[in-house]
Amino acid sequence: MAGYVQEVSDADFESRVIENQRPCLVDFWAPWCGPCQMIGPVLDKLAQEFEGDVDIFKMNVDANSTVPQGMGVRSIPYLVTFKNGELKDTIVGAPDPQKLVDLMENLLEE
Helix, strand or coil, X not given: CCCCCEECCCCCHHHHHHCCCCCEEEXXXXXXXXXXXXXXXXXXXXHHHCXXXXXXXXXXXXXXXXXXXXXXXXXXXXXXXXXXXXXXXEEECCCCHHHHHHHHHHHHHX
């Protein structure tokens, strides 16, 4: 399936996100989180729209604790963007879908 949200873990976060040549969006989430479930389909759509330009990842905070703790994730959903290994933007909570589109477009314009 082309253009999909990829799972990332503590073990491969560095190689798949930080060292990625493309800009990345990471969604820290958990299966029990209602707002996380709400933005899931929006992220799936964005993964298709921005395929080849931005990689979108999800990290389950119940299964992975090292990266979320290191980034100060205290509330989910917690969305972060990276470009050239550098943290660019952070959104806490479920944003309006247009805000996510704007976030992705800004990431590409920088």
